[in-house]
Amino acid sequence: MIHATTEQDANVMGGSNLPGGRYRRINVMGDLRMEGDVRCLVMNCMGDATVVGSFQGRKTNVMGDMEFRGPVDAGTLNVMGEAKCLAGLRARVANCMGEIEVVGTLNADRLNLFGELRVTGDCNVDRFESRGGFRIDGLLSGDQLRIVPWHECRAAEVGGSRIEVRRRRGFLGLLLVWDTLMSAIGLGRNRGRLEVESVEGDDVFLENTTAQVVRGKRVRIGTGCRIGRVEHGGDFACHPNAEIGEVASI
């Protein structure tokens, strides 16, 4: 980096305010508020941080709490705590084991979700992999979407090339007893479902999904589905226990 000499590290242990600007590494273990636009190589937040302006980072690790008031370009984003983006989020790769909340649009090349995701706009991801729960008020769009609903998953629309929704599976029935127990108290692995108005894709495989319309070239409807209407391009199969209103070949 040409500017490396002018950039500095910031380590925050207690409570502090910092101006915006260019930084190399920002480590937050206490409480930090940054006013202005921030650019940095690495952001490590283990405490509590608020960025009032825009934020741009090569690598962003949130293990504590972070709030971004301006637009965010996070680079590689790892969230094990809670990240709140009030003006949209852009990331190259986003790994979420905690909670991400986005007001606006989320754009990413890859998103791996093990925790919770909440987006008020659209979620545009080339590769989306989820073993958590999400609520997306707009469109979830991607080339490869693989969803295993561990918790409630909701989106207005899902669209893309390959869409796969699979119910959670145990290991060779070893967890059968555990499963039965958990189901009895309402925490079983069939609890997680995907609820969506419409699904559109070239290859669509669904389990545990509730949808009004499913459109696709090749459509497979598996167990635990409630679908209002299926429109397919000639290649269709469904599980006997799937509830489907009507099927049309287009």
Place this chain on the structure above:
Amino acid sequence: MGDDPNLISKKELLDQTGISYGQLYRWKRKGLIPEAWFQKKSAFTGQETFFPRTETLARVEKIKGMKDDLALDDLADLLAPAPVGLQVGIDELQSRNIVSKETLGLLFETQPLTDPLSFQAALHGWFVEGLLRNGEIGLEEGRLILSTLAAHHGALQDQRGQFLFLRKRGVGFCLVLSGTGTVLPDPEARIVAQRDFLTLVGEFRVILSGDKP
């Protein structure tokens, strides 16, 4: 549904152009097909998406033709409404005869200018220059158009809107239309110029990147 001949349903679009759902959504994500063109309408099966027919068909054909030569992101750049950080030198504009001295003068009057010009300002100058050269508008009207463009650039860019210049009984006025749609003026008014902002940007980028000296 199917009533409006200006609209095409998603199903029909895919059938006619031979593209897949995956491609359509990919292009939407990359911004190759403007968000505003996706129009939700209720149909008997629930909601269906419709597109402005001619624009969308033309755009899809264009993307299909260009995607073999260009990476998708470059294509998105080319069609992008605001190339970030691109600047154009005033000397270059004049020496290549893209914007004349008179139009530059108008530009200086309507917005604060720097050398090099921002892409936006250069685009405005080039657009008005074209109208002036065709003799469609006068200098005074050029000034009006430039100040309108400067004031509403945000709306044009974000909503991928249209710009119109109308004249009625010799009096010209500008309209900025967000999104796509048809304008039906009264019979006495005449549409002098109607340009889709995105197409404009595309054309200007080709000119700029074309024969560099």
